[in-house]
Amino acid sequence: xxxxxxxSGSIRRRLTLQLVGSAAVLAVLxxxxxxxxxxxxAEESQDNILTASVTSILESVAVQDGAxxxxxxxxxxxxxxxxxxxRVFYAIRTATEDLTGYGxxxxxxxxxxxxxxxxxxxxYKGDSLxxxxxxxxxxxxxxxxxxxxxxxxxxxxxxxxxxxxxxIAAVLGLGFFLxxxxxxxxAAQAAVKPLNDLAGSVSRRGPKDxxxxxxxxxxxxxxxxxxxxxxxxxxxxxLARSEDFIAEAAHRVRTPLATVRTQxxxxxxxxxxxxxxxxxxxxxxxxxxxxxxxxxxxxHAMVTFRTDSLERQDVSLAxxxxxxxxxxxxxxxxxxxxxxxxxxxxxxxxxxxILLQNAVRNILDNAIKYSPEDSCVDLVIEAGEGVVRLRVExxxxxxxxxxxxxxxxxxxxxxxxxxxGSGLGLTIAKEVAEAHGGxxxxxxxxxxxxxxTLEFPAP
Amino acid sequence: MCHARIPRALRGGLRLLALSLLAWPALASAFEIEExxxxxxxxxxxxxxxxxxxxxxxxxxxxxxxxxxxxPGISVDYSEASSGEINKAILAGAGFDVAISSAMDLQTxxxxxxxxxxxxxxxxxxxxxxxxxxxxxxxxxxxxxxIVVNPAHFEGLSIPRTRQELITLLRENQERFRGRIxxxxxxxxxxxxxxxxxxxxxxxxxxxxxxxxxxxxxRLYCCSSDMIEDVASGRIAIAYNVLGSYAQAxxxxxxxxxxxxPEDFTTxxxxxxxIPSTAAAPEAAGAFVDHLLLAAxxxxxxxxxxxxxxxxxxxxxxxARRPIRMGPGLLVYLDSLKRGRFLAEWxxxxxxx
Numbered sequence: 001x002x003x004x005x006x007x008s009g010s011i012r013r014r015l016t017l018q019l020v021g022s023a024a025v026l027a028v029l030x031x032x033x034x035x036x037x038x039x040x041x042a043e044e045s046q047d048n049i050l051t052a053s054v055t056s057i058l059e060s061v062a063v064q065d066g067a068x069x070x071x072x073x074x075x076x077x078x079x080x081x082x083x084x085x086x087r088v089f090y091a092i093r094t095a096t097e098d099l100t101g102y103g104x105x106x107x108x109x110x111x112x113x114x115x116x117x118x119x120x121x122x123x124y125k126g127d128s129l130x131x132x133x134x135x136x137x138x139x140x141x142x143x144x145x146x147x148x149x150x151x152x153x154x155x156x157x158x159x160x161x162x163x164x165x166x167x168i169a170a171v172l173g174l175g176f177f178l179x180x181x182x183x184x185x186x187a188a189q190a191a192v193k194p195l196n197d198l199a200g201s202v203s204r205r206g207p208k209d210x211x212x213x214x215x216x217x218x219x220x221x222x223x224x225x226x227x228x229x230x231x232x233x234x235x236x237x238x239l240a241r242s243e244d245f246i247a248e249a250a251h252r253v254r255t256p257l258a259t260v261r262t263q264x265x266x267x268x269x270x271x272x273x274x275x276x277x278x279x280x281x282x283x284x285x286x287x288x289x290x291x292x293x294x295x296x297x298x299x300h301a302m303v304t305f306r307t308d309s310l311e312r313q314d315v316s317l318a319x320x321x322x323x324x325x326x327x328x329x330x331x332x333x334x335x336x337x338x339x340x341x342x343x344x345x346x347x348x349x350x351x352x353x354i355l356l357q358n359a360v361r362n363i364l365d366n367a368i369k370y371s372p373e374d375s376c377v378d379l380v381i382e383a384g385e386g387v388v389r390l391r392v393e394x395x396x397x398x399x400x401x402x403x404x405x406x407x408x409x410x411x412x413x414x415x416x417x418x419x420x421g422s423g424l425g426l427t428i429a430k431e432v433a434e435a436h437g438g439x440x441x442x443x444x445x446x447x448x449x450x451x452x453t454l455e456f457p458a459p
Numbered sequence: 460m461c462h463a464r465i466p467r468a469l470r471g472g473l474r475l476l477a478l479s480l481l482a483w484p485a486l487a488s489a490f491e492i493e494e495x496x497x498x499x500x501x502x503x504x505x506x507x508x509x510x511x512x513x514x515x516x517x518x519x520x521x522x523x524x525x526x527x528x529x530x531p532g533i534s535v536d537y538s539e540a541s542s543g544e545i546n547k548a549i550l551a552g553a554g555f556d557v558a559i560s561s562a563m564d565l566q567t568x569x570x571x572x573x574x575x576x577x578x579x580x581x582x583x584x585x586x587x588x589x590x591x592x593x594x595x596x597x598x599x600x601x602x603x604x605x606i607v608v609n610p611a612h613f614e615g616l617s618i619p620r621t622r623q624e625l626i627t628l629l630r631e632n633q634e635r636f637r638g639r640i641x642x643x644x645x646x647x648x649x650x651x652x653x654x655x656x657x658x659x660x661x662x663x664x665x666x667x668x669x670x671x672x673x674x675x676x677x678r679l680y681c682c683s684s685d686m687i688e689d690v691a692s693g694r695i696a697i698a699y700n701v702l703g704s705y706a707q708a709x710x711x712x713x714x715x716x717x718x719x720x721p722e723d724f725t726t727x728x729x730x731x732x733x734i735p736s737t738a739a740a741p742e743a744a745g746a747f748v749d750h751l752l753l754a755a756x757x758x759x760x761x762x763x764x765x766x767x768x769x770x771x772x773x774x775x776x777x778x779a780r781r782p783i784r785m786g787p788g789l790l791v792y793l794d795s796l797k798r799g800r801f802l803a804e805w806x807x808x809x810x811x812x
Binding site for chain 1: 570571572573592593660784786787788790791792794795796797800
């Protein structure tokens with residue numbers, strides 16, 4: 001079962017969204033700025049040329065033979081045509097009279113002062129106009145007369161320019177946004193990388209690895225790592241304490257149990273009444289079970305301790321198995337079980353001989369225990385592709401379904417109620433195999449019997 | 460002064476009178492049409508296209524026929540009028556669908572003042588920027604202002620190639636050319652006024668020439684065609700600022716006249732077409748404008764197929780040719796004060812009675 005954590009949001013996503021959001025805001029701002037700037041420049045350039053035009057028209061106003069007249073220079077209007085294909089209107093007027101041009105052109109809001117050009121945006125003949133007006137005073141029959149010249153141009157050219165620029169600005173804004181968004185994603189990834197690294201290194205650890213985290217981390221994560229290391233240290237202490245406690249307890253129980261067993265056997269010889277003998281036999285059996293459990297608890301504690309700091313030596317699995325088979329021979333003989341050793345390979349591996357012995361003994365123990373009387377247990381040592389294997393095959397009842405749970409501590413098969421056992425044997429074998437980088441496989445043989453395989457990587 | 464035209468104008472006037480009784484009584488006095496001809500639709504008539512133009516009906520007939528072959532449902536009502544009258548007609552909103560004129564300034568002013576409808580199509584895209592003003596005014600010819608001479612009058616003299624040579628020739632041979640020079644009466648002819656104003660912009664020499672012509676009592680004409688005929692007939696020896704396209708079109712007179720494009724500079728007029736904003740059949744008008752533009756700008760093959768009657772458009776750079784640029788500059792000489800001054804000066808120079 002995979003451990004679940006309550007998740008609320010993601011730092012990376014939040015960071016990315018915030019950065020992308022600000023990039024979007026900046027992009028829009030950039031677009032508006034460029035557009036506003038372009039609009040001002042376009043307006044100014046139109047105003048400038050209108051000023052030039054209106055000035056040259058105004059300069060052409062003169063008094064001739066007692067009448068106001070104007071000789072509009074060709075360039076005054078043609079220069080407007082050079083810039084854009086806009087419609088052009090002009091008027092030369094006094095406060096009360098139209099001298100020439102488009103008399104119905106809108107007038108400026110007030111009289112322009114000398115040297116001043118007034119601008120106006122207005123609608124005229126169905127188009128939006130930019131109108132520039134300037135004025136000067138001429139002397140007509142001794143009287144000063146204010147003459148106002150106006151030149152107007154439609155704004156289609158300006159609109160077209162703005163459209164072009166706004167397209168450019170939009171591309172610019174979009175490009176800016178895309179680049180910033182990409183950078184934001186990268187930045188967010190970089191920001192959470194140390195966190196991911198830490199999580200990865202912690203989650204990659206083996207179940208027994210309780211070393212403190214030593215890899216350097218950013219200062220923001222230092223408190224977390226300090227707490228984590230403290231936590232690991234406390235856990236380690238607490239685990240060690242409980243293992244010590246169990247070993248101590250098992251040890252303390254085992255010695256008096258041996259005494260009790262001896263006493264019980266002595267008593268068995270003395271009593272003769274069958275019901276008393278039966279009770280004593282039951283007692284001996286219970287004592288055996290308890291002492292075996294205590295032994296395995298001790299073994300387990302030892303295995304746990306030794307796997308923490310694994311000692312590696314050159315070990316021959318074949319020799320080790322043969323030795324154990326010899327030692328367990330008398331036990332097997334009691335049930336008339338034949339142990340057949342078949343060493344197809346010396347089975348050389350690097351490992352802790354005591355642990356390996358313990359594992360193999362537990363498997364052999366199990367095999368003998370669950371085999372029927374007068375049967376065979378095959379011990380096969382062979383080499384595969386990069387692995388060395390010990391296969392233990394018996395003719396017992398085999399594993400019930402759900403055999404993989406049997407390697408959990410104190411778990412026992414559903415079909416073994418008649419046999420003494422603690423449920424720690426396979427757990428120990430599995431832990432030893434895994435400590436050596438190998439594994440324990442449990443299968444049922446075809447027909448009848450179980451097959452337990454210890455597999456180690458070849459050195 | 461428009462001697463040769465009087466009967467024709469009278470004819471047109473009478474026709475107009477008849478028409479005005481039928482169609483536009485209110486506008487009858489507003490403008491004058493010289494000639495009107497109806498080209499009936501080839502198929503079932505679905506639209507009538509009313510064209511008003513300065514170009515001779517005969518000149519335009521092939522273009523109209525080719526247009527009707529492509530658009531068999533459209534009848535074309537072609538009215539011939541002077542550029543000034545066309546201007547008046549459009550200003551009065553006389554329901555024409557297409558206005559074709561050689562007076563670029565008046566056409567530009569109509570477009571500028573919002574009397575033209577904009578038109579965009581594949582054909583208008585084809586035009587260079589200088590031939591399309593605001594998608595409302597489209598140029599479809601290039602017609603140089605030329606000097607047409609009768610070589611028979613130049614015995615022992617070389618034919619002038621520049622304005623300066625013309626001035627020198629006239630000054631040195633005053634008796635031979637007195638009363639034998641013709642030019643536009645710029646007070647009457649819109650095109651004449653346009654040519655004269657552009658000449659005055661281009662060179663101060665124009666006023667010297669005007670003075671010399673005035674001193675030799677130049678005859679004044681309303682139209683290029685009259686000047687060409689008078690040169691051919693020997694009535695006058697030199698006609699100044701004559702539409703070269705018209706002179707070239709008169710193949711029958713080719714052996715009696717010589718057409719000179721002045722080498723100092725040649726003003727080039729662009730005949731232009733617009734669709735008035737009051738057009739009743741704008742779609743047919745658009746089709747007609749497209750037909751015209753394809754004929755003009757679609758290359759020699761398209762021109763031949765459409766019966767394009769003008770010299771092909773020349774896009775090569777010729778230093779002497781000065782095309783008149785469409786645009787607001789043309790409004791300047793239409794300014795009433797400016798026009799008054801110009802005409803006064805012109806009268807001073809040319810009318811030296």
